[in-house]
Amino acid sequence: MLSQHAKVLATDDSRLTDESILAVSNQVLALWQAGYYKPGPDYPFTFEETLQELREGAKPKEDYTDSVLAYTPMGEDVPRGKLEVSRGIVKHPETNLWQIWMMDGGPWKSLGAYRDPGKAQH
DSSP states (O other): OHHHHHHHHHHSOOOOOHHHHHHHHHHHHHHHHTTOOOOOSSSOOOHHHHHHHHHHOOOOSSOOGGGEEEOOOOSSOOOOOSSOOEEEEEEOTTTOOEEEEEESSSSOEEEEEESSHHHHHO
């Protein structure tokens, strides 16, 4: 995710291939190892902490199962197209708002936020 974000910021191009992800990841890793990256609010983890998590696997702080719901189309007017679109709603852990998200082969997009999950689905 960090390398994808860096690539988009540097090139303003969100298209990804396996080769571009590997190249950007290696460049970000080299800069990180050289000490150019300092943890901040967007990604507050050190290089060592990130490597440790990659080795051991991510450990969730709590169970978010009830905070992620798949999108349920309302009625029979379901959008169809050539690309498969992933979508759903997720409850933000700090604001407790249900955020609508969609991904169509590129970065995810947030479309809105509601207190009521039924309104977010609608």
